[in-house]
Amino acid sequence: MRKKTDYRVIAENELSAGERDRLDGRQSSAAAARDRHAALVAWAKRDRPGFETLARWVVATCRVGREVEASDSLTAAGIECWCPRERLRARPRRRLQAVDIFRPVFRGYIFVRVIPDRYSYAGLLSAARLRGLMCDGGQPYLMPPALMERLMLAALERERKQEDSENLPPLPDLVGKRVTIRSGPFAEFAVTVRRLLSKRRQVVVEIPIFGAMKEVPLDVDLIHL
Numbered sequence: 075m076r077k078k079t080d081y082r083v084i085a086e087n088e089l090s091a092g093e094r095d096r097l098d099g100r101q102s103s104a105a106a107a108r109d110r111h112a113a114l115v116a117w118a119k120r121d122r123p124g125f126e127t128l129a130r131w132v133v134a135t136c137r138v139g140r141e142v143e144a145s146d147s148l149t150a151a152g153i154e155c156w157c158p159r160e161r162l163r164a165r166p167r168r169r170l171q172a173v174d175i176f177r178p179v180f181r182g183y184i185f186v187r188v189i190p191d192r193y194s195y196a197g198l199l200s201a202a203r204l205r206g207l208m209c210d211g212g213q214p215y216l217m218p219p220a221l222m223e224r225l226m227l228a229a230l231e232r233e234r235k236q237e238d239s240e241n242l243p244p245l246p247d248l249v250g251k252r253v254t255i256r257s258g259p260f261a262e263f264a265v266t267v268r269r270l271l272s273k274r275r276q277v278v279v280e281i282p283i284f285g286a287m288k289e290v291p292l293d294v295d296l297i298h299l
Contacts (some may be wrong), residue, residue, distance in 0.1 A: 111200060117199035118188045119152040128189045129154075131217040131256040132198075133208040141178040147202035154187040158229040171298065180228070183208070190216055248277055257281075260290075263295075 116122070122130070134155075136144045144212040145157035159176040184204075188194040195207060195214060207214040255263045260281055268289060269278040275294050280287045 076228075113195045115153075117152050117193040118186075118201060120154045120187070120195075121152060122189060125189060129187045130190050131185050131187050131219075131222045132186045132190070132195075132214045133158075134186050134198065135182055135205040135208060136184060136203065137205065138182045141180075141182065141184055142176075144202045144204060145184050148184070148186065150199075151201040153198060154200055156185040156187075156226070158225075160232065165285065184215070185222070185225075188257045248254065251278070253277075255292065256296050256298055267297075 148155040158179045265279040267277045276291045281290050
């Protein structure tokens, strides 16, 4: 049976001159490496001179599932990035309550805004665990400003709809009840509610079409009891 090795902290005055020189050299090398890394990352930061005038959006790739980690690292380093997320309702397990989870919309991709030159790209790839940059013709692809604006507006609209849906009252239990359609091609039809689509604020009703009963989803505002 092996004996447990005992470790003891060595005081600095116990080191030989050669050991001190080697330790100082390692510390100096580590400090120099940190300085070189910081100087490289600085090229990709948003406080770089001329950033607001020259910066463009590029697409960085990372491992799927590491998008949030990578974007947090970039933000902490002072690099502007965008990782839109969608909120999903996780199914409850056993007696636990359902919880909201936030999943990146673009799996494996992060949008980053930098000045488009090789110095920024090198600093960007050094700042976080990224796989690379999406390229076109061997060069990092620069996202068209109009497309980026549409993507961001769409993300804001999706967030707004989610927030609005949280403030709406829950749908009443209408399953099996007879209701009347207010307007549209089936106005004044008396129909039976078969299912509720709570997230869409819709009800599924049965309507006679071509001699058969068909299920049709309707906005809840289009019916009344």
